[in-house]
Amino acid sequence: MEISEAISTQRAIRHFSDRPVSDETVRTLMEAATSAPNAGNRQQWRFLVVRDKETKRRLGDWYLQAWTETVSRIGDEAYTQPYRSGGVLGEQMENIPVIVLACIATGSSHITGGLDTRGASIYPAVQNLMLTARSLGLGTVITTMHTQFETEVKQLLGIPDQFDTAALIPVGYPAPDVSFGDVSRGPLDDVVYQDRWGNPLD
Numbered sequence: 001m002e003i004s005e006a007i008s009t010q011r012a013i014r015h016f017s018d019r020p021v022s023d024e025t026v027r028t029l030m031e032a033a034t035s036a037p038n039a040g041n042r043q044q045w046r047f048l049v050v051r052d053k054e055t056k057r058r059l060g061d062w063y064l065q066a067w068t069e070t071v072s073r074i075g076d077e078a079y080t081q082p083y084r085s086g087g088v089l090g091e092q093m094e095n096i097p098v099i100v101l102a103c104i105a106t107g108s109s110h111i112t113g114g115l116d117t118r119g120a121s122i123y124p125a126v127q128n129l130m131l132t133a134r135s136l137g138l139g140t141v142i143t144t145m146h147t148q149f150e151t152e153v154k155q156l157l158g159i160p161d162q163f164d165t166a167a168l169i170p171v172g173y174p175a176p177d178v179s180f181g182d183v184s185r186g187p188l189d190d191v192v193y194q195d196r197w198g199n200p201l202d
C-alpha cells in the first residue's frame with residue numbers, strides 16, 4: 001500500500017473482529033514503532049503488548065468508567081462521533097486481540113524544554129505503529145481515557161515510577177461491518193499558510 005493511501009484512510013477503528021493477530025505481525029508493528037523519530041535518539045520509550053484476557057478486561061473496565069464519567073461531565077458534545085463508541089470499546093476490550101500501551105520515561109527526555117518533548121518522543125512511534133497496522137489491514141485507535149486510572153494501570157502492569165503511559169492502542173482486524181475510510185478533516189487553506197501567517201498556500 002502507498003504511504004499516502006495508508007495516511008488518508010487510517011481512521012479510528014473502535015469495533016473489531018475476533019480474528020487473531022499473529023506474533024509476527026505484532027513484531028512488525030513494534031519494529032515500526034521503534035523506528036520513529038525521538039528526542040536525541042534516546043529511545044526513552046517502552047511498549048507493553050497486552051494479550052492476556054483478564055488484563056484486557058480490567059483495562060476495559062477502567063476505560064469504560066473513565067468514558068462514562070467523561071460523558072456525564074461534558075454532556076451533549078460527548079455524543080459526537082469520537083466519543084459515541086467509547087462505551088463499546090471499554091466493554092469489548094477483553095475481546096480485542098491486542099492492546100498496546102505506549103509508555104515514555106518521566107523526566108529524562110526533556111532536552112529542549114518548551115513544547116512537550118516527551119509527547120513528541122512517543123507519539124511519532126504510535127503513529128508509525130498505526131500506519132503500519134493500516135497497511136496490513138489492521139484497525140487501531142489512539143486512546144488516552146485510561147490515564148484517568150494511571151496509578152491503577154501502572155500497578156496492574158508493573159510499570160515502574162520512571163515511566164508514564166502515553167497511549168492505549170487497541171489493535172485488531174475491523175469488525176465485518178466496519179471499513180477503513182477517508183479521514184474527515186477541514187480544508188487545507190484554513191490551517192496551512194505560506195511565508196506569512198494567514199497567506200494562502202500557492
Ligand SMILES: Cc1cc2nc3c(=O)[nH]c(=O)nc-3n(C[C@H](O)[C@H](O)[C@H](O)COP(=O)(O)O)c2cc1C
Nearest residue numbers: 010011012014082086141142143144145146183184
Ligand atoms: C491525544 C488523543 C487522545 C485520544 N483519545 C481517545 C480516546 O480516549 N478514545 C477514543 O476513542 N479516541 C481517542 N482519540 C482518537 C480521536 O478521537 C480521533 O483521532 C479523531 O476523532 C479523528 O478520528 P478519525 O481518525 O476517525 O478521523 C484520541 C486522539 C488523540 C490524538
